[in-house]
Amino acid sequence: MNLDDIQRLIKMVDESGLDEMTIEEGEFKLTLKKAAEPHASPTVNAMPMMMPPQYFPTQQALPAQAMPPAPKPAEAPPAPTDAGKKYKEIRSPMVGTFYRAPAPDANPYVQVGDTITKGKVLCIIEAMKLMNEIESDVDGKIVKILVENGKPVEFDQVLFLVE
Secondary structure (H helix, E strand, C coil), rough: CCCHHHHHHHHHHHHCCCCCCEEEECCCCECCCCCCCCCCCCCCCCCCCCHHHHHCCCCCCCCHHHHCCCCCCCCCCCCCCCCHHHHHECCCCCCCCEECCCCCCCCCCCCCCEEECCCCCEEEEEEEEEEEEEEEECCCCEEEECCCCEECCCCEEEEEEEE
């Protein structure tokens, strides 16, 4: 079954008196349901639907008293002011959860004071259930670890300072 077939089926269900249609071909199963009418009341067991933020009305669309205060964005820990002059920064290449060791009971990959070389694994960032090893792109000595184990990190957040 291709996209054109599915679009034809959607049109047929839309134009018919059917509320639901299920088609099975081998392992392929397709169920089409008409959306509930706007005036229909929700059932007692209906689950609330979560919508991505881009579908919520903007501040201009709501009256001022109805708009809740905007949440404050999480801030990355500030790096020392002389970081750009004296230290090299190793930044997070992705959003995820920062882990210093390969397992909860294992030793951390690096400690403050350790000498590192290019390609050395420094930490793991878990993103979407995938463990991504973060390697050093510089040689030097770890001066500061700016993120706590198990804490979330943002893209381009400074993780380590290297001398």
